[in-house]
Amino acid sequence: xxxxxxxxxxxxxxxxxxxxxSFPLHFKDAxxxxxxxxxxxxxxxxxxxxxxxPALVTSxxxxxxxxxQQKPEITPFTPTSSEDGDAVMSxxxxxxxxxxxxxxxxxxxxxxxxxxxxxxxxxxxYGIHQTVANFLLPSHLV
Amino acid sequence: xxxxxxxxxxxxxxxxxxxxxxxxxSRVQAIQATxxxxxxxxxxxTTPSLILDIGCGSGLSGEIxxxxxxxxxxxxxxxxxxxxxxxxDREVDGDLLLGDMGQGLPFRxxxxxxxxxxxxxxxxxxxxxxxxxxxxxxSRFFDSLYASLKRDGKAVCQFYPxxxxxxxxxxxxxxxxGFGAGLLEDDPxxxxxxxxxxxxxxxxxxxxITGVVxxxxxxxxYDTRKKLLEKSKGxxxxxxxxxxxxxxxxxxxxxxxxxxDSKYTGRKxxxxx
Numbered sequence: 001x002x003x004x005x006x007x008x009x010x011x012x013x014x015x016x017x018x019x020x021x022s023f024p025l026h027f028k029d030a031x032x033x034x035x036x037x038x039x040x041x042x043x044x045x046x047x048x049x050x051x052x053x054p055a056l057v058t059s060x061x062x063x064x065x066x067x068x069q070q071k072p073e074i075t076p077f078t079p080t081s082s083e084d085g086d087a088v089m090s091x092x093x094x095x096x097x098x099x100x101x102x103x104x105x106x107x108x109x110x111x112x113x114x115x116x117x118x119x120x121x122x123x124x125x126y127g128i129h130q131t132v133a134n135f136l137l138p139s140h141l142v
Numbered sequence: 143x144x145x146x147x148x149x150x151x152x153x154x155x156x157x158x159x160x161x162x163x164x165x166x167x168s169r170v171q172a173i174q175a176t177x178x179x180x181x182x183x184x185x186x187x188t189t190p191s192l193i194l195d196i197g198c199g200s201g202l203s204g205e206i207x208x209x210x211x212x213x214x215x216x217x218x219x220x221x222x223x224x225x226x227x228x229x230x231d232r233e234v235d236g237d238l239l240l241g242d243m244g245q246g247l248p249f250r251x252x253x254x255x256x257x258x259x260x261x262x263x264x265x266x267x268x269x270x271x272x273x274x275x276x277x278x279x280x281s282r283f284f285d286s287l288y289a290s291l292k293r294d295g296k297a298v299c300q301f302y303p304x305x306x307x308x309x310x311x312x313x314x315x316x317x318x319x320g321f322g323a324g325l326l327e328d329d330p331x332x333x334x335x336x337x338x339x340x341x342x343x344x345x346x347x348x349x350x351i352t353g354v355v356x357x358x359x360x361x362x363x364y365d366t367r368k369k370l371l372e373k374s375k376g377x378x379x380x381x382x383x384x385x386x387x388x389x390x391x392x393x394x395x396x397x398x399x400x401x402x403d404s405k406y407t408g409r410k411x412x413x414x415x
Binding site for chain 2: 001002004005008009010011012023037038040042043046047050052108130131132133134135136137139142
């Protein structure tokens, strides 16, 4: 379970759909691992507007690292012709590059291997086993 | 050929042996690859995107998403834990979730750029347990899929319906959820025919579903909406002579006594009186 995925997941229980507490799910007893993933700045800048920053700050503080309270601003780039195959961006300042690297590390490369995700509204626990989260619900909760 | 859907529910059918057999079969691999490429072509994504793979299985389709140009990031969901175990062994790039699409997708609104599903959604039509209604499961799935895609988003679902009834059930559930929907059939009239349900979420670029296949080679468009429009146009206006004749004919067929038709039928009475 990457933090990126966790930022999009909310509680699947029907009664929680309308509750603001059902997002984000809170990590419990999490065991972390780092997996190297190719760096993709265009994807990250596409994703940034869609990220729920307060939720990301909450979940990363539960996992033991701190992020700035404010959502970082990034100037939207226009990809230049990639000369050396590696996505080269025009107008990407050093500051943006640093932010994107940081986001990449947190969102893409940090994985929860074992642990639980708990809904803040109903308290249902979703187990995470070998990075795979179990979102199967007992039929009375659907 | 027997359909796996007819034997067991998906979480039991794809056990350890069946999952491994499915994933290592070169025939299955080739078919999955062509279907995923076709789905990607239909999605026509130009930037690296976040894609949801519903029924990702062992990640055969996901691998193609990661290796495509531009490379996409995907999140996969499947109900069979054995399939996901095979995916873990193969060290796929996407993030995996164990979940049942018929229970709805657990994502917040506007999460994904696109969604694909290869040979999965026909499983929703099964009634595996008592008290499980396929229609409810289908509508739960499509409603939550509609919500989790962003505006202008697209989804392509390849599926194997048992018959036309099942196909129509799936399509109508998708339309009910709010999608613009179209069906693409590859290799029609052959045993290898493949059905793709193309779904769009409202937005400027997605006004018309036929726009998805515009500019693609070898695609004929059959627009049933046009036929419906013409049909409604063809209906005669109430009060006209044609309408009166139609009504008289109807009554006659019922066996009622109806005044004979003449040149005066349907004419306005003069104001001489």
